Every structure is written in structure tokens, then in C-alpha cells.
Amino acid sequence: GNSVTQMEGPVTLSEEAFLTINCTYTATGYPSLFWYVQYPGEGLQLLLKATKADDKGSNKGFEATYRKETTSFHLEKGSVQVSDSAVYFCALSDPTSGNTPLVFGKGTRLSVIA
Amino acid sequence: EADIYQTPRYLVIGTGKKITLECSQTMGHDKMYWYQQDPGMELHLIHYSYGVNSTEKGDLSSESTVSRIRTEHFPLTLESARPSHTSQYLCASSDGIGLGNQETQYFGPGTRLLVL
Numbered sequence: 001g002n003s004v005t006q007m008e009g010p011v012t013l014s015e016e017a018f019l020t021i022n023c024t025y026t027a028t029g030y031p032s033l034f035w036y037v038q039y040p041g042e043g044l045q046l047l048l049k050a051t052k053a054d055d056k057g058s059n060k061g062f063e064a065t066y067r068k069e070t071t072s073f074h075l076e077k078g079s080v081q082v083s084d085s086a087v088y089f090c091a092l093s094d095p096t097s098g099n100t101p102l103v104f105g106k107g108t109r110l111s112v113i114a
Numbered sequence: 115e116a117d118i119y120q121t122p123r124y125l126v127i128g129t130g131k132k133i134t135l136e137c138s139q140t141m142g143h144d145k146m147y148w149y150q151q152d153p154g155m156e157l158h159l160i161h162y163s164y165g166v167n168s169t170e171k172g173d174l175s176s177e178s179t180v181s182r183i184r185t186e187h188f189p190l191t192l193e194s195a196r197p198s199h200t201s202q203y204l205c206a207s208s209d210g211i212g213l214g215n216q217e218t219q220y221f222g223p224g225t226r227l228l229v230l
Contacts (some may be wrong), residue, residue, distance in 0.1 A: 038155075043223050106155065108156065
């Protein structure tokens with residue numbers, strides 16, 4: 001079946017540090033890939049997405065590239081801020097699995113300290 | 115900005131009580147979902163609906179039930195609350211736009227439930 005594996009947290013970084021959160025996936029077809037972010041006390045919101053191989057999603061300084069050869073969709077940001085402290089979820093949607101909901105990873109908590 | 119609302123935001127209730135968590139969206143989305151989020155942050159899909167009068171159970175076995183009588187409304191009911199139901203419950207809807215399941219899910223702010 002379809003699954004998403006992301007690096008376990010928590011991840012603690014100093015402000016302006018480089019961020020990478022790893023995400024790999026298993027899917028039977030050609031999925032769309034997503035990163036969602038959950039700020040404290042809120043629901044999840046879409047951060048970025050990519051719908052086919054070699055696509056790069058980007059938003060708010062975050063980027064992730066859909067790598068079919070390594071089945072990965074790692075999230076990166078060049079310089080994190082305290083306001084980026086949140087939980088980040090990688091997710092996939094596989095159209096060949098019928099009309100099934102998104103598959104989420106377990107989440108990675110990021111804490112950025114000043 | 116997504117227009118999806120959940121009430122109450124926080125609820126403390128005694129064991130054995132019946133409770134209904136409300137979820138409404140004003141975007142006209144056909145698809146709606148309920149997730150249970152444990153303290154370790156992992157999301158567990160407990161119910162979903164692809165339209166009026168459609169409901170499906172998710173991956174996590176749940177003692178809750180849902181109904182979808184109106185497009186905009188997807189309430190979740192616990193007939194008899196227990197301490198094991200203590201968790202955060204997130205409602206979401208999706209726009210069904212795009213090919214190959216590219217649609218975005220929009221989440222409400224969540225209901226934090228504590229059963230004593």
C-alpha cells in the first residue's frame with residue numbers, strides 16, 4: 001500500500017540555520033506530494049505541493065523537489081526563523097488507488113531558537 | 115483563507131456523556147474528513163465523506179459516528195465518552211480540483227477533548 005516516511009523529530013535549530021526535513025514515499029502509481037504545516041494551536045495548512053516528477057514546490061522560502069528516482073520529497077529552507085516553529089507533515093495522494101484520502105507521514109516538530 | 119469551522123474548540127466532559135463535535139465549511143466542498151491527532155502529533159483518519167449521504171470509516175477504528183445530511187455540515191458524535199477518547203479532533207474538507215487527486219485539504223482549527 002501507499003505510505004510516507006519522514007524523519008523523526010524534534011528538530012531544533014538556531015535562527016538563520018539551514019533546514020532539511022526528509023520525506024520518502026511508497027506508492028503504486030504516480031502520486032502527488034504535499035507538505036502541510038501545523039502552527040501551535042491551529043489546524044494544518046498546505047505549505048507546498050508537486051504533482052509530477054522533477055516538479056519543485058515552493059512557498060514562504062520553503063522548497064521541495066519531487067524525485068521519482070529516489071522516491072523522495074525533502075523539505076528545505078535556507079534560513080529558518082523563529083516563526084517557522086511548527087509541525088511539518090509530508091503527504092501523498094495516489095490517483096491509482098481510487099478515490100482515497102491523503103496519506104500523511106507522522107509529522108516532524110521543528111523548534112527554532114533565537 | 116479556508117472557511118472551515120469547528121466548535122467547540124475545547125471541551126471537558128465526564129465519562130459516559132454523549133457529545134457532538136461540530137464541523138462546518140462554507141466553500142461548497144463535497145469531500146470532508148475527520149482526523150484524530152494524538153499527543154505525538156500523528157494524524158489518524160477516522161471518518162470521511164464524499165458527499166451528502168455518503169460516509170466511510172477511516173484507517174483508525176473509532177467508536178464515533180458521523181452523518182452528512184447537508185454539504186456544509188459534518189458532525190461527529192460520541193454516544194458515550196471515555197477517557198480513551200481524550201485527543202484533538204481535526205476536521206477537513208477538500209476542493210476536488212485538479213487531476214489525479216491534486217486537490218488541497220483545508221483544515222479547521224480543531225477541537226481539543228478531555229474526558230474525565
